[in-house]
Amino acid sequence: MKLGIVGLPNVGKSTLFNAITNAGAESANYPFCTIDPNVGVVAVPDARLDQLSEMYHPKKTTPAVIEFVDIAGLVKGASRGEGLGNKFLSNIRMTDAIVHVVRCFDDDNVIHVEGSTDPIRDIDIIDLELIMADVEMVDRRIDKATKAAKGDKKFLHEVEVFQGLRAWMNDGKSARSYLCSEDDAALIATSDLLTLKPVIYAANLDEDGFADYANVPYYQQVAQRAAAEGAQVIPVCAKLEAEIAELDGEERELFLQDLGIAESGLDRLIKASYTLLGLISFLTSGEDECRAWTITRGTKAPQAAGKIHTDFERGFIRAEVIAFDDLMAVGTMAAAKEKGLIRSEGKEYVVQDGDIILFRFNV
Secondary structure, eight states: EEEEEOOSTTSSSHHHHHHHOOOOOOOOOOOOOOSEEEEEEEOOHHHHHHHHHHOOOEEEEEEEEEEEEEOOOTTTTTGGGGGTHHHHHHHHHHHSSSEEEOOOOTTTTSSSTTOOOOEEEHHHHHHHHHHHHHHHHHHHHHHHHHHHTTTTTTHHHHHHHHHHHHHHHHHTTGGGGGOOOOOHHHHTTTOOGGSSEEEOOOOOOOOHHHHHHGGGGHHHHHHHHHHHOEEEEEEEHHHHHHHHHHHOOOHHHHHHHHHOOOOOOOHHHHHHHHHTTTEEEEEEEESEEEEEEEEETTBBHHHHHHHHOOHHHTTTEEEEEEEHHHHHHHHHHHHHHHHOOEEETHHHHHHHEEEEEEEEEEE
């Protein structure tokens, strides 16, 4: 999974990226300090994987991972080449979802590119640039389908669909919010539009605001916008996240307790992204390796097996499955077998979150 972190310059975007990935992207009090997209890969925290590792003491433990891409701050006119322009819109296009960092604090010492703090205005600026870039993509799709329709009338419907979408987007509305039939939505989904991507708003507050974020007017504005769009929103304090990132183990837990929060911003961001994208994890275990695998909710056993190796899917015979909680309740796989808790599932089995699976295959 790849998440693109976007936002106006100086909203705390690169500070947050640095904190959650420890990748060292440059952070400075001026626009465009992130000139190339920075990429960081982080492990997905999973207590179930940790417990399996304690049980098996494997040679290797491999968590699922998320790739974060820190994309340079956009400004008004980016879709027309202003600031760093279209190059960075193309970087967003390669991500699965967008993490939109929105500044929700006042600080005279941190320059705001628009001169003041206004979360909704900032969101609208980024949205408009993405919409304008998408309109260009839609125009190209219309032109291509129009030419194809001269030889095959079936493309006339595609022209109609994208013309309707363009009219919608010309009013400053995202492709995400366009209402149409399931078939037309599937057709539009083939166009790789920026404003089709799901969004998580990271409302970046200062330390005082974060302590009581629900009552901060700036945060309330972002939360209302997210609710209206069907997006996710999480409160973060990039400055605190940077401090949390420097701590390990018990120190980190104590620091979080002192702050009165159960999870870091990274943990909450990962949970939000899994929910937004409809993702779950299944587990494989053994003395060689314990590993978490990320799949889309609703994935059937053969396709889940294919995540491990294409041969597993091609030669799928069956999946031997036990729920994580069932294994923990009895303590060992041997005990689970005695109690009949390990099930044999076929090709139609839909993998569940936390399933521990051994795939049987033959190629």
